[in-house]
Amino acid sequence: SKIEIEPEDERTEDLPPLSETKVKISDLDLDLDFVDIIGKITAITTPRKFKRSNGSEGKVATLRLVDETGQIRVSLWGEIAEKTNELERGESIRLENASVREGRGNAPELHLNTRSRIVRNIPHTEAKDLPKVEQKLLKIEEIEPDMPVLDIAAKVRRTFPINEFSRDDGSKGRVMNVILADETGTIRASFWDDMVETGQKLSRGDLVLLENARSSMGLRDQPEIRVGKRVNVKINPEDVEIEEMKPRRVKxxxxxxxxxxxxxxxxxxxxxxxxxxxxxxxxxxxxxxxxxxxxxxxxxxxxxxxxxxxxxxxxxxxxxxxxxxxxxxxxxxxxxxxxxxxxxxxxxxxxxxxxxxxxxxxxxFSKKGRIKIADAEEGSQVKIRGTIVRVFQRRPFFNICPQCGRSLGSVESEELCEKCGEVVKPDHKLVVNTIVDDGTANIRVVAFGKLAEKLLGKTTQEVFEKISEEGELADFYEKIDLAGQKITVTGNVKRDEYFEQLELRARELDFPGAKDEAERILEKIKDRNVVST
Missing domain, CATH: 2.40.50.140 (Nucleic acid-binding proteins)
Incomplete structure (x- = not known):
């Protein structure tokens, strides 16, 4: 047999890079690329699927690890996300080849993919310094969707009326929604069926302790807490204190x-x-x-x-x-x-x-002349012209309250408006997502309401009826045939944190013809002549 050092073989490019060091959580730094780390699991979520911007499907789960120096959030991407089904809270594990990235609040967090490894049953000598995991009350900002078990203490900010609904099997159900707050944020808690009676005992300002609750994906892809019969609810317990929520100052x-x-x-x-x-x-x-x-x-x-x-x-x-x-x-x-x-x-x-x-x-911030997409900056208000190169084939409408226009909640309570505090008959609102390219770059363009109707050439009701008839979204979008259309859009440039890319929220939208373009060029020439004189 032979051993060759540094062979010239293209397959070596597929080998995972070596982690730079085995570190403690407090030593993690954004200058590090790959690390090995040992910690104890304090929180865990089940895997959930999501759609990428290119239409493919992904999978992600999260952990929270602690060691004797601190705690950190860990995201598991792809097939390794399934490992969370085997892990348990309180278990000591070693992460190998975890990448360090910037997370919430510019703090480091760890990411695992197919090149990473989770090692269980690590030797006692490696885990002996890890802290004992006792009951930990999570802060609201620490709650992820799909946590099977969580404990939390928070103050009641708002309560809403009971909503009755029918399940698919014909049985009746009840749900009551409560907004909870601590110093890190707010979250919705839903009290289901028999637990509604417990929810009715809550008033604004009450401190509530929820033990053995779980979380799910809720409105606007934000986590929400589900309170069922297995949850232990304590109202104003004497041995629990939390900080008051501080207003969030925003520009x-x-x-x-x-x-x-x-x-x-x-x-x-x-x-x-x-x-x-x-x-x-x-x-x-x-x-x-x-x-x-x-x-x-x-x-x-x-x-x-x-x-x-x-x-x-x-x-x-x-x-x-x-x-x-x-x-x-x-x-x-x-x-x-x-x-x-x-x-x-x-x-x-x-x-x-x-x-x-x-x-x-x-x-x-008044309307400016047209710019190149490559020059668009986050927070700016711009006008662009380009070609629609892609239309996202998603359900093009969502339910809103007919009185205040606020998006409504999950399927079981979709007719309850949290702002109005009453059950309403929802209106449909159109939303269309496209990619527009002008040769310098491309940007995601999102059109809502009347602008989405203008883009599709149909009213909201017509779209609703067409999709109900067609059944398949692909058939509907194929008949609309927007790809290749020239478009002019004025709107606000925002950053989509989930996909880490800029998007343009349309406020005005037109399909320019040759005459429009000629008039624009003439105006530009006039402006230059004025400047030169």
Whole structure:
């Protein structure tokens, strides 16, 4: 036999790189590429499937590991995600060839793939210094979808009415939703069937301890807690304390849907008059809006009920501070700030930061000329022209509340609007995802509502009926035949954190013809002539 050192063989490129070192959790650094690490499992999720941007299917699961120096989140991708079905909380394991990446809050986290390995039954000498895993109360930010067992203590922020529904087998069920909060965020907890009676005992401000609960994927792909008959619920236990939730301060460019207890400071750009509307139960409501801006961008602010009276005290150019508001998707998919009865508004408060003037904000964020996709930047408002090179074949509509426009919840409670606190007959809202290319780069373009109707050339109801008739989404999109169409889009550039790419939320959309392009070129020539003279 022969041993050859550093052979010239193309198969060597497929060998996994050696990990740089065996480290403790506190030693993890983003400058490290691959590491070996020993830890004890404190939390675990079952594998879940997801769709990649190219249409293929992926699989992911997560762990939380601790050692004597700290804790860390571990993501398992592909087939190795199935290993979580064999692992147990409290088990000591060694991870080999784990890659170090930037995670939430810019902190390091570990990722495992086909080149990584999980070693169980490690020698006692390697695990002897690991801490004992006792009952650990998770923070809300630590909860992942599909955790089979979790314990959490949080305060009740909002409760909602009971919703009754019919299951596929014809049996009746009940669910009651509660919004819980701690210092790290908020989460929805759903009390099911007999546990509804327990949920009814909760009031705003109560401290609740949930033991042996589980999590699932909920609204907007966010985790939610499921409270069934196996869960032990303690209300205001004397031996448990948690910190109060702190408002999350956001800039306009950082705004995204699904935020709760947010705080924002900005200058009022314009104000719309309040209008009256009728709820599904026949009662009247009032709503108004304004546009708020800062140095990073602009956003729509929607005021409900008595909060509309604030408009009597403000005008364009005033500064306001908003606290305890929430965000949701607007008509064109852009995030909006909404002010309910719990929100607070300060008019012309003393602020440390310097806000740009009204003129500066309007000049910076008014409509600009068309740009190349390659020049698009996160947080900017842009206009692009390109060719649709791909249409994502997904269900092109979702359910919204007909009164406030908020997205509704999971299948079992899809008619319960959490904002309005009542059962409603949902409306359908269209959403179409495409990839647009202009030769310099491509970008994902998302069109909602009327713009999605314009893109598809059909009303929401027509789309709903067509898909119901066709049965297959592929048949529907094939007949629409959008690929190859020239398109002009104006909108806001956001970053999709899940796919780590920019996307353009459309606010205006057109199919330009030769005449439109000729007029644009003439205008450009005129502008140059004006500058030269």
């Amino acid at each position: 306009m460019s950082e705004l995204e849907e699904g935020l709760d207890s947010l705080e924002a400071v900005g200058r009022i750009i314009d104000v719309t008059k309040s209008r009256e509307f009728e709820r599904s139960d026949g009662t009247k409501g009032e709503v108004a809006s304004l546009t708020l801006g800062d140095e990073s961008g602009t956003a729509k602010v929607v005021l409900w009920g008595s909060k509309t009276e604030t408009l009597d005290e403000v005008e364009s150019g005033d500064t306001i501070r908003i606290k305890d508001a929430y965000s949701t998707a607007g008509r064109y998919g852009e995030a909006e700030i909404h002010l309910g009865k719990e929100a607070k508004v300060e008019i012309n408060p003393e602020i440390v930061e310097d806000l740009p003037s009204l003129d500066e904000i309007e000049k910076k």
